[in-house]
Amino acid sequence: MFRHLPLILKNSWRNRRRTLLTILSVGVSLCLLGILMAIYHAFYFSEPNASQALRLVTRNKVSLAFPMPQSYREKIRQIPGVQEVGISQWFGGVYIDRRPEHMFARFAVEPDKIFTIHGEMTIPEDQKKAFQQERTACIAGRPLAEKYNWHLGERITLQGDIFPVTLELTLRGVFEHADNPEVLYFSREYLEESLPLGRRGNAGTFNILARSTEDVPRIEKAVDEQFSNSPVQTKTETESAFSLSFVAFLGNIKAFLLSVCAAVTFTIVLVSANTIAMSVRERVREVGVLKTLGYTRGAILGIILGEAVTISLVGGVLGVGLATLLAGVVRHAPAFILQLRMLTIGLPVAALCLLVAALIGLVSAFVPAFQASRISIMEALRKAD
Amino acid sequence: MAIPLAYNFRNLVVRKTTTIMTALGIALTVAVLLAILALVNGLRTALSATGDPRHVLVLRKGSEAELTSNMERGAFQVIKFKPGIAQSKSGEPLASLEIVTVINLTSVDAPDGINVTLRGLTPEGVELREQLKLVAGRWFETGKREVVVGQSIVKRFPGAQLGSKLRFGRGDWDIVGVMSAGQSAVNSEIFADLNQVSSDFQRSEVLSSALLRATDVVAADALIKDLSSDQRLNVSALSEKEYYARQTISALPIQFLGIFVSVIMAVGSGFAAMNTMYAAVARRSQEIGTLRVLGFSRGSILLSFFLESVLLSALGGLIGCLLVLPLNGVTTGIGNFVTFSETSFNLRVTPLIMAYGVAFAMLLGAFGGLFPARMAAKKEILVALREL
Numbered sequence: 001m002f003r004h005l006p007l008i009l010k011n012s013w014r015n016r017r018r019t020l021l022t023i024l025s026v027g028v029s030l031c032l033l034g035i036l037m038a039i040y041h042a043f044y045f046s047e048p049n050a051s052q053a054l055r056l057v058t059r060n061k062v063s064l065a066f067p068m069p070q071s072y073r074e075k076i077r078q079i080p081g082v083q084e085v086g087i088s089q090w091f092g093g094v095y096i097d098r099r100p101e102h103m104f105a106r107f108a109v110e111p112d113k114i115f116t117i118h119g120e121m122t123i124p125e126d127q128k129k130a131f132q133q134e135r136t137a138c139i140a141g142r143p144l145a146e147k148y149n150w151h152l153g154e155r156i157t158l159q160g161d162i163f164p165v166t167l168e169l170t171l172r173g174v175f176e177h178a179d180n181p182e183v184l185y186f187s188r189e190y191l192e193e194s195l196p197l198g199r200r201g202n203a204g205t206f207n208i209l210a211r212s213t214e215d216v217p218r219i220e221k222a223v224d225e226q227f228s229n230s231p232v233q234t235k236t237e238t239e240s241a242f243s244l245s246f247v248a249f250l251g252n253i254k255a256f257l258l259s260v261c262a263a264v265t266f267t268i269v270l271v272s273a274n275t276i277a278m279s280v281r282e283r284v285r286e287v288g289v290l291k292t293l294g295y296t297r298g299a300i301l302g303i304i305l306g307e308a309v310t311i312s313l314v315g316g317v318l319g320v321g322l323a324t325l326l327a328g329v330v331r332h333a334p335a336f337i338l339q340l341r342m343l344t345i346g347l348p349v350a351a352l353c354l355l356v357a358a359l360i361g362l363v364s365a366f367v368p369a370f371q372a373s374r375i376s377i378m379e380a381l382r383k384a385d
Numbered sequence: 386m387a388i389p390l391a392y393n394f395r396n397l398v399v400r401k402t403t404t405i406m407t408a409l410g411i412a413l414t415v416a417v418l419l420a421i422l423a424l425v426n427g428l429r430t431a432l433s434a435t436g437d438p439r440h441v442l443v444l445r446k447g448s449e450a451e452l453t454s455n456m457e458r459g460a461f462q463v464i465k466f467k468p469g470i471a472q473s474k475s476g477e478p479l480a481s482l483e484i485v486t487v488i489n490l491t492s493v494d495a496p497d498g499i500n501v502t503l504r505g506l507t508p509e510g511v512e513l514r515e516q517l518k519l520v521a522g523r524w525f526e527t528g529k530r531e532v533v534v535g536q537s538i539v540k541r542f543p544g545a546q547l548g549s550k551l552r553f554g555r556g557d558w559d560i561v562g563v564m565s566a567g568q569s570a571v572n573s574e575i576f577a578d579l580n581q582v583s584s585d586f587q588r589s590e591v592l593s594s595a596l597l598r599a600t601d602v603v604a605a606d607a608l609i610k611d612l613s614s615d616q617r618l619n620v621s622a623l624s625e626k627e628y629y630a631r632q633t634i635s636a637l638p639i640q641f642l643g644i645f646v647s648v649i650m651a652v653g654s655g656f657a658a659m660n661t662m663y664a665a666v667a668r669r670s671q672e673i674g675t676l677r678v679l680g681f682s683r684g685s686i687l688l689s690f691f692l693e694s695v696l697l698s699a700l701g702g703l704i705g706c707l708l709v710l711p712l713n714g715v716t717t718g719i720g721n722f723v724t725f726s727e728t729s730f731n732l733r734v735t736p737l738i739m740a741y742g743v744a745f746a747m748l749l750g751a752f753g754g755l756f757p758a759r760m761a762a763k764k765e766i767l768v769a770l771r772e773l
Contacts, residue, residue, distance in 0.1 A: 018660055025656035032649045062553075063487045063500050065452060065725040092453075162453045164445070198591070231555075231587075235497075245497075249720035250638055260417060260646055267413045267650065271657040274406040278664045 004299065008306040015279065022275040023315045026357070029268045030319025033261055034345055034353045035326050040257050041349055042339040043247060048240045051120045052179065053213050057242040058206040058223050061233040064090075067202035068232050079222045081215030082208055086113030087188055089204040093158040093167075104144055105180075106158060108188040111137075117209045118177065127152070127173030131185075135193075138186035139173035147182075150174075156184070165194040179341060208236070243339060265356065268312075273364035276308045280368040287372050288380030297373040304372060308365030309358050316357025320350045388676065388685050393693040397700070400665065404697060407661040411701025411746050414650040416708040419742045421643025423712055423732040425636045428719060431730035432632050435569035436625035437515065438602050439471075441609055443595040443622045449631075450723045451485040451594045452502075458482070460618055461595055467611060469604035470597050473512050479598035481510030484583045486593075487726045488553040488575070492542045499718065500726040501538065502574045503553070505582030505592075513598040516569065522547050522562030527578050533562035535572040537729035540716055551575075554585030570629060573718065573729040596625065632723045639719070651749050654701075658753030662694050666761040673761055674769030687762035694754020695747050702746025706739040 012019055047053075058076065060066040067089075076085045089108040096102045111132040115121060123131075123139065131137045138156060150156070154171040169186050177183075192200050208223070210216045216238060223236040237245070247253050280287075287300060295303075324345045331343050345353075397404045443464055444454035465480040473479050484505040489498040504510075511517060511524060525531035538545050550557040558577065566572060583589045599605035605624060612622035666673070673686060681689075713734040718727040 017663060021656045021660045021663070025653045025660070028649060028656065029653035032646060032653070036646075062489045063725055065487060159447065161447050161449055164447065164455075248497075251717070251719045256639075256642075263413045263417050264650060267410045267654060270406045270410040270413075271653070271660075274403055274410075274657065275660060277402065277406075278660075 004303050004306065008303055008310055011279075011303070012307050012310050018275060018279065019311060022272065022311055023318060025271045026268055026312050026315030026360070027318030027322060029264050029271070030316050030353055030357055031322035031326060033264045033268075033356065034319055034323030034349060035330065036257050036261050036264070037352060038323065038327060038343055038345050038349045039330075039340070040254075040261075041346070042343050043244060044254070046240075046339065046342075048238065049179075051118070052239050054210045054216065055117065055239040056208040056210065056216060056219055056223075056236055057239055058208065058234050058236040059204070059242070061224075061235040064204070066232075067204055068206070068234060070201050070203045072203065072227065072234070073206060075226055076206055076208060076223055079219055079226065081211050081219050083211045084113055084116045084209040086110045086117050086207050087203040087205070088114075088207050089188060089191065089202075090162075091158065091160065091167075091186075091191070092162045093160045095156070095158055105183045107183060107185050108191040109185045110189075111185075111187050114185060117207050118180075119209075120179070121175050121177045123173050123175035127175075130172040131187075134170070134172060135187055135190050136167075136169055137172035138169040138184055139175055140171060140184045141181040142174050142176055144182045144184060145171070145174045163191065163195060163199070165191070167191065167194065181341075207239075240339070247339075265360070268360050269364045272308060272312055272360055273367070275311070276304070276365040277368045279307075280304060280372050284372065284375065284380050284383040287375060288377050288383075291377045291380065301369050301373040304369035305362060305365050308369070309361035312357045312361035312364075313354065316354045319357070320345060320353050323353070386681065386685060388681055388689040390692065390696075393689060393696055396665070396669070396693060397697060403661055403664070404700070407658055407697060408701035408704055410654045410657050411698050411749060412704035412708060414647060414654045414749070415702050415705025415742045415746050417650060418643065418647035418745055419705060419709040419734065419738060420712060420732075421640060421647070422738040422741060423709060423734045424643075424717070424719075425633075425640045426735060426738055427717075427730040427733040428636045428728065429633050430733055431568050431570050431572075431728060432629040433626070434567050435571060435629040436627075437598070438624060438626055439599045439605050440513070440625035441597045441599055441605050441612070441622050442625045442628050443597065443612055443620050446619045446621045448621075450725075451483070452487065452723075452725055454485075454594045456482065456592050456594050456620075458590060458592070460620065461592075463615075463618060464595055464597070464612065464620070467597075467608060469599050469608045469611070471513075471600045473509055477509060479509055479513040481506050481513060481596045482579065482592055483510055483594055483596060484579060484586070484588060484592040485724075486582070486586055487724070488551075490538075490542050490545060490551070492544070499541075500720075501542075502724050502726040503532075503582065504574055504576050505579040506576060507579050510579075510596060511576070513596065514566065514571070516566040517571065518565050520563045520565045522560075524562055525576065525578055526561075528581070529578065530556070530558045530581055531561045532558045532575050532577040533564050534560055534575050535729075536563055536565045537572040537716060537718075538575060539563055541573075541718060541729055554582070568731070570632075570728050570730075573727060632721055632728070635719060635721045635723065635728070647745075651745070655749045655752045658694060658698055658750055659757060661697070662690065662754050662757035663760070665693070666690060666757045669761075670764065670769050670772035673764055674766050674772075677764075677766045677769065683762040687758045690758035690761045691751070691754045694758065695750045698746045698750025698753070699743055701750075702743035705742055705746065706734075709734055709742075 060068050073085055087110055091106040091108055131139050150171050156169045158167045210219055220236045224234050227234045327343045327345050448454040461482045465478050470478045470480055486503050487500045488503045490501050491498040520536055525533055534545050547560055547563055549560055599608050609622045612620055712732045715732045718729040721728040
């Protein structure tokens with residue numbers, strides 16, 4: 001087939017407009033396919049990074065919306081393999097007003113534990129100290145601080161909705177955290193003291209840091225077994241599984257992604273098949289000439305299939321390129337989903353995309369190519385159009 | 386003078402294979418869009434069918450949802466005797482103190498369980514919801530561990546059938562009835578006795594919210610103002626309809642994703658349609674020349690090819706509608722960010738969204754057809770006639 005490569009290339013470039021339009025059409029669709037596959041890959045196949053792999057999250061079995069007693073923390077700490085465990089409480093609340101652009105994640109955490117559990121977080125030592133010593137201090141991720149143009153010492157007022165309190169916080173530090181940059185952390189002690197007595201002593205989630213990855217599955221089981229006969233039962237899972245449970249809450253995303261991928265693939269096959277069929281139809285006489293010159297059926301089949309594969313592969317490369325750009329946009333989407341924060345078109349996804357492109361070329365061109373290779377010389381030469 | 390549309394129809398019929406392939410490509414694009422619209426539409430219908438304009442929902446000030454709201458029995462005693470509240474058959478005010486919480490039910494598709502809203506309420510609460518009908522069984526009795534489940538729950542959870550038991554709170558509960566409330570979100574809730582539920586969840590004094598029935602819509606407005614401005618109570622009141630209408634935001638992520646996907650697919654199919662139309666123009670060069678000789682103007686040629694492209698994509702749009710039609714009425718559920726539980730609803734493929742789909746397809750066809758049509762119109766007569 002490579003012998004015919006120059007001919008294939010010449011043929012593909014003959015009707016430039018058609019080839020370009022086909023490449024664009026296939027490229028745009030494959031870009032979509034690429035991004036959907038990357039999302040699927042990130043959700044269901046990706047390996048968590050080293051520090052994520054050591055973290056687990058324990059929540060109330062019924063729903064994240066319900067708290068657990070804070071006394072569970074000491075019981076969890078005694079489970080073998082647990083290095084550290086800290087309480088993290090989603091605060092919700094209102095900053096300035098209820099508009100979506102003023103919505104970001106706010107957590108009440110334990111300042112003496114958070115930096116151990118999230119070891120990859122970096123913050124200047126003096127800011128860390130300030131956060132740990134002042135009850136009303138808070139720290140923010142760099143992108144968040146830049147978005148609101150907050151400076152150290154900034155007063156930040158959060159009006160509670162889940163909790164009937166208003167918190168007056170002072171920004172004492174700005175941290176860097178690649179996985180979870182747009183977050184505000186403040187001291188849980190301050191929240192507890194502000195709450196009415198009846199609502200104190202609760203924990204939204206427990207964040208656990210395991211000593212080693214071998215300990216993780218064991219801890220996962222041990223925590224839930226520990227509380228299986230308590231009035232408040234727990235559900236413990238790895239940090240990435242916890243993040244995925246938000247995705248699952250949105251609906252059957254797996255089925256959604258798969259069915260859209262199927263629809264997109266089928267559309268590309270149609271587009272590509274249509275183009276190849278059009279160009280073959282216009283070139284029936286040429287096929288006759290080639291046959292007269294001694295080209296075999298196999299060669300003709302190869303030339304036409306080669307043209308289709310070339311076009312869709314170029315479309316595939318374009319698609320992967322576009323998808324890489326688009327992944328950058330998705331990374332910055334305001335979704336609290338860990339996996340989307342790190343979305344990239346990795347090598348496996350890019351390779352799969354190109355493989356799909358090549359297959360689409362083959363499948364879509366097969367019928368017209370096969371018909372053209374089977375046509376008799378006389379019939380082909382006689383075709384007027 | 387315009388070239389008759391029949392000419393375009395016949396051309397589409399003559400180039401069967403190309404027409405069908407291009408139309409199918411467009412059809413799939415439209416189908417993806419319509420499936421998403423059907424989902425959003427279904428959810429919106431379910432939520433907007435919930436609530437009565439005369440109903441007033443009372444929450445703790447600052448709280449946006451029944452789930453995060455608190456209401457003490459003492460405050461309810463004040464609220465209950467506010468003017469403008471209708472009376473029940475027995476002469477009691479139609480006011481219902483309720484506890485709303487979430488329980489986790491497992492099903493075959495969701496071994497980890499799906500959250501469902503559990504509502505504890507009094508007989509007044511059942512009476513004031515006029516839409517509510519029993520489909521099977523009977524209502525729960527006060528003081529008994531009995532529940533009545535919404536009809537969507539019965540469909541989605543094989544373990545939640547009439548006569549079986551549910552395990553939550555401190556033990557087993559008997560399912561004694563199945564209720565229906567038209568298309569509304571109540572279909573995905575579970576109702577039980579207020580005091581039983583609140584004692585199981587250790588919240589006997591602090592419940593969630595109150596639902597009131599005003600004597601009429603005007604009284605409802607006055608009641609909302611009265612309650613919201615009462616400093617002693619520290620509550621916010623809103624119309625029940627408004628409360629449910631706000632929950633449609635839960636469909637926003639899916640809606641956004643769906644529109645994003647369909648727009649990209651549309652760009653792809655737009656290029657494909659353009660390709661088909663360019664091929665059509667190239668093949669029919671002689672015809673174009675002949676039409677011009679017969680006296681049709683450049684404008685008519687432009688219009689004719691443009692319309693052909695729109696016609697082609699409208700066909701695609703119609704096929705797309707047919708493809709999603711089987712989805713109509715399929716029951717599905719979506720996580721609701723206000724109630725923290727699942728709201729079940731039926732996908733709804735209505736004539737309106739089908740019209741949107743066809744319009745979307747035609748827009749796409751217009752984009753794909755404009756340039757080829759311009760090329761056709763620009764051809765010189767002699768060149769066109771001579772082209773093979």
